[in-house]
Amino acid sequence: MIKFSGLSRVASVALIAGSMMLAVSAKAQEVPAEHLQAARAAISSLGVTNRFDNILPNIMDRLVAQLIQAYPNLQDEISKKVEEEALKIAPRRADLENEAALVYAKAFTVDELKAITAFYSSDTGKKLLKDGPIATRELLKAADIWTAGVARDLEKQSNDALLKEVGAQAPAEAPKQ
Structure with missing residues (x-):
């Protein structure tokens, strides 16, 4: 049988309370599919995430330059490998779009998002x-x-x-x- 000292009891209660709050927070973050779809449409019409399109290519270019500076004799290999790895990471761009949709879904109602989309598509x-x-x-x-x-x-x-x-x-x- 496990015996709890005073400090252990407090830590256990805090851990359980924290877990419950985390579970409630996770449920609060669930957004209906229709709401996310409306948010994605608004984001698309606004073009707000377009500015993030160059993040990965810019990181790739900086890394290539950094590695070539350290290993100038491996320029071709470095360019090829970094590009290959960047292409593997590129699908993660969708994660940013999903985060953007969540942000907009939390900030606006479905009707507001539809109105935003309608206006900015005009x-x-x-x-x-x-x-x-x-x-x-x-x-x-x-x-x-x-x-x-x-x-x-x-x-x-x-x-x-x-x-x-x-x-x-x-x-x-x-x-x-």
Whole structure:
């Protein structure tokens, strides 16, 4: 028979409680297939994971360069083997798509995801995806110019108003040290 000391009991209870919380958490993460499908469609219409397409090729290029630097006489073999291994790993890209679908499924309802997909699949939505970053950049430039003008005008007008009010008064003497 196993006897538990005080510390062992606490550890056992903590382990059991942690296991139960993990099980509840895992169930909470289960997302219905329809919800995941709607999330994948929204992700596809938004193109949000397209920027990740170059991750594996970039890693591969860095590794090839690193290995060739260490073993310059094996350049062809290194390129060939790294490419072979990268092709074996490439299917793992689907894992990232699945994670993205889970993220979107947790953030949006099925109806919201369908609305997102409908909008961003439309000509207007595609135009927003294409031209939105340009419009945002131009808007930020305009905001910078506006901010500079407002700051300039506020400083000038405040100084003018202050001079009118205190113009007749002599300036205060500097404190003596």
